[in-house]
Amino acid sequence: MKPDPETLPRFTASERVNHWLVAIVFFLLAFSGLAFFHPYFYPLNQLFGGGTWTRILHPFFGVALIFFFGGMFFRFRKLSKMTPADREWLKHARELAKGDERNLPEAGKLNGGQKLMFWSLVTCVALLVVSGLVIWRAYLSFLFPAGVVRFSAVVHAAAGVVMIGLIMGHIYLAIWTKESIKAMVGGRVRRAWAKQHHPAWYRELTGRDK
Amino acid sequence: MALQSLDITRRSATTTPSPGQRRTVEVAKLIDVSKCIGCKACQVACMEWNDTRDAVGHSHGVYDNPTDLTADSWTVMRYAEVETDRGLEWLIRKDGCMHCSEPGCLRACPAPGAVVQYSNGIVDFHEENCIGCGYCIAGCPFNIPRLSQKDSKAYKCTLCSDRVSAGLEPACAKTCPTGAIVFGSKEDMVHHAGERIADLKRRGFTKAGLYDPKGVDGTHVMYLLHHADRPEIYCGLPRDPSVGPMVDLWKGAAKPIASLGLALLWVGALVHYLTNGPNEVSKENEKEVGE
Numbered sequence: 160m161k162p163d164p165e166t167l168p169r170f171t172a173s174e175r176v177n178h179w180l181v182a183i184v185f186f187l188l189a190f191s192g193l194a195f196f197h198p199y200f201y202p203l204n205q206l207f208g209g210g211t212w213t214r215i216l217h218p219f220f221g222v223a224l225i226f227f228f229g230g231m232f233f234r235f236r237k238l239s240k241m242t243p244a245d246r247e248w249l250k251h252a253r254e255l256a257k258g259d260e261r262n263l264p265e266a267g268k269l270n271g272g273q274k275l276m277f278w279s280l281v282t283c284v285a286l287l288v289v290s291g292l293v294i295w296r297a298y299l300s301f302l303f304p305a306g307v308v309r310f311s312a313v314v315h316a317a318a319g320v321v322m323i324g325l326i327m328g329h330i331y332l333a334i335w336t337k338e339s340i341k342a343m344v345g346g347r348v349r350r351a352w353a354k355q356h357h358p359a360w361y362r363e364l365t366g367r368d369k
Numbered sequence: 370m371a372l373q374s375l376d377i378t379r380r381s382a383t384t385t386p387s388p389g390q391r392r393t394v395e396v397a398k399l400i401d402v403s404k405c406i407g408c409k410a411c412q413v414a415c416m417e418w419n420d421t422r423d424a425v426g427h428s429h430g431v432y433d434n435p436t437d438l439t440a441d442s443w444t445v446m447r448y449a450e451v452e453t454d455r456g457l458e459w460l461i462r463k464d465g466c467m468h469c470s471e472p473g474c475l476r477a478c479p480a481p482g483a484v485v486q487y488s489n490g491i492v493d494f495h496e497e498n499c500i501g502c503g504y505c506i507a508g509c510p511f512n513i514p515r516l517s518q519k520d521s522k523a524y525k526c527t528l529c530s531d532r533v534s535a536g537l538e539p540a541c542a543k544t545c546p547t548g549a550i551v552f553g554s555k556e557d558m559v560h561h562a563g564e565r566i567a568d569l570k571r572r573g574f575t576k577a578g579l580y581d582p583k584g585v586d587g588t589h590v591m592y593l594l595h596h597a598d599r600p601e602i603y604c605g606l607p608r609d610p611s612v613g614p615m616v617d618l619w620k621g622a623a624k625p626i627a628s629l630g631l632a633l634l635w636v637g638a639l640v641h642y643l644t645n646g647p648n649e650v651s652k653e654n655e656k657e658v659g660e
Contacts, residue, residue: 195479195502197624198382210480210500211521258645296503296516308507309615312477316619320627324634331638336648351658355650 166347167364169268174234175346180227184220185326191217192319218295221288228284235277238269244359245271268360276329283322290315374534379486381478393489396533397555398542399562400463401593402603403569403577404549407432407446407461411541411550415444418529418540438464440517443526444541447604453596455573460596462603463541463550466513466526468492468589473612474525476620477508483523490555490589491530496522508620510585510610528589555589562593569595584611 170178191213193200204213247264248271255263269277293303293311300308333339336356342348353361377387416422423441426434432448444465451458472492475484483498484505494505494514501521505514514523529539537543538552551561562579569577578597581587592606600606 195504197628198384198479198481199625199628201382201479201481204500210498214500214502255648256641256645258648294507296501296506297521300503300506305507305509305512306615309613309619312504312507313615313619316624317627320631324631327631327634327638331642335638335642338650349650349658351650351654354658355654 163347166349167353167361168346169342169348169353170346172346175343177227177230177234178343181224181231184224184227185322187220188217188224189319189323189326191220193323196316196319215297218291218297221291224284225288228280232281235269236281239274239277241271241274241278242267245274248272249275265358266356266360267363268357270357272332276325279325280322283318283325286314286318287322290318374485374487376488377485378488379472379475380482381475381484382481387485389488391488393487395555396489396491396528396553396589397558398468398528398539398550398552398590399558399593400590401549401551401562401565402460402462403565403574403593403595404547405446405461405463406547406549407448407459408546409434409446410544410546411463412442412444412446414540414544415526416442418532419443419527421524438513438515438525440515440519440522440524443524449602449604451602453602460603462592462606464513464604466492466528466590467511467585468526468528469510470586470588471612473508473510473585473616474505474514475508476612476616477504479504487530489533491528491533492589493527493530494523494525496520496524499523508612508616510607510612526590555587558591562591565593569593580606582607582610584609 190203191207194202194204194207194210194213195217201210204210207213207216244264244267248266251263252272254260290311292299294300294308294315303311333343338348338352339356350361350365353364375388375391376393377389380387421441421443423435423439426436428434429436433445435442435445438445444463447462447464449460449462451460468491470490472484472486474494475486475492478484479502480498480500483495483500484492485495486492499522501516501523503514503516503523505523506512506516514525516523529537529541532539539550542550542552551558553561559579559581566577566579574595576598577593577595580592580594580597580600592600592603594600594603594606596602600608
């Protein structure tokens with residue numbers, strides 16, 4: 160089937176597959192990790208076959224994330240380079256949230272908010288991976304003194320909360336910005352959508368203002 | 370420890386009161402280091418009573434055998450040769466769980482009921498609830514719990530909670546041939562230690578004192594040290610152990626607040642959507658692109 164000429168290609172199939180693999184592993188990590196975060200969430204361990212299974216599996220989910228998120232990092236790091244226009248865009252993000260786009264600088268393929276999200280997630284994942292390896296008692300913790308393990312446990316919990324918060328924001332913005340989920344599912348977006356949300360990218364792709 | 374206990378004051382990863390209807394007398398084990406001859410009868414008695422058998426290890430050229438605590442060896446004698454103002458001294462410390470009033474292991478444990486504290490002060494692991502994460506090891510200021518290679522559960526001295534609940538003293542105290550290990554109510558043990566300290570001071574140990582560190586709100590295993598001003602010479606006994614600010618951050622108010630924060634994010638998103646509506650493609654853009 161030929162793609163609809165009225166739509167523009169936004170994400171390739173491999174980018175989409177990679178994104179959703181990260182999403183699945185993120186949910187596995189978030190639910191299994193929350194089980195140890197606070198007793199409120201301990202019952203979540205039942206999703207993974209009990210407390211001991213959750214303890215065994217969580218770090219291996221983390222290893223999977225290293226590969227999948229690593230893939231996303233190398234795919235999107237150049238595209239996510241912050242420019243002065245992106246910083247300007249971020250200054251007007253609050254107005255956008257209220258529905259006022261008059262002063263919003265033109266966004267490229269990714270807007271400033273998406274780039275900020277990317278680098279925030281990269282920071283969180285880096286912190287989670289390093290601290291997670293230190294508190295992986297079955298294989299690695301014996302290499303580190305108790306003080307380092309304690310510090311890593313705090314870093315891991317804090318970075319985990321921030322990451323869950325960021326992903327919640329990411330999901331909300333995808334729902335709020337109508338039709339954007341299509342870009343990550345089918346890979347294509349309508350021309351009008353592209354012009355509305357990513358005008359600079361639209362111009363680059365079509366060579367026209369309209 | 371399968372028997373039901375009605376004298377639990379605290380339970381790991383539990384936010385509601387534990388079954389604590391029965392109150393018991395606060396107990397303590399006093400280890401009089403000045404009386405210890407390093408015979409290791411306590412190690413043997415511990416393994417006998419708890420029916421654990423450690424693997425036969427290797428000689429490392431020192432008396433410490435095994436060289437460290439393990440999931441099977443819940444107590445080990447640690448030997449230090451130290452130069453003091455009295456010349457060369459051989460300081461022997463029976464290492465094991467201190468049964469802190471403020472137990473770092475219990476604070477750190479994420480598995481409900483895997484660590485409990487009885488009203489008599491004993492801190493006990495309930496291995497059937499243990500998930501093997503090793504957080505207790507990170508939380509302990511004395512480096513005591515050990516994960517078993519066999520079943521990945523954490524083990525440590527129980528202060529013979531099973532014997533104590535039946536009115537007996539711990540196996541190590543029962544067997545100690547010199548009376549270096551005594552057991553009773555904490556009050557009596559502190560009193561007894563006072564008498565021993567006075568005696569030691571008369572004999573020239575002017576710095577003799579009781580090790581009952583306040584940083585963990587006191588312990589239910591106490592040492593009587595002839596050099597109480599320098600606990601670290603006893604094979605690294607910590608001078609001022611405490612659960613510490615990291616564990617407080619990790620296990621304190623931060624997490625409920627963060628959980629609430631995440632919940633508020635949902636509420637905020639809902640309110641934003643309902644007040645501002647979805648972010649849709651504008652009519653002008655639809656028209657312009659459509660042309």
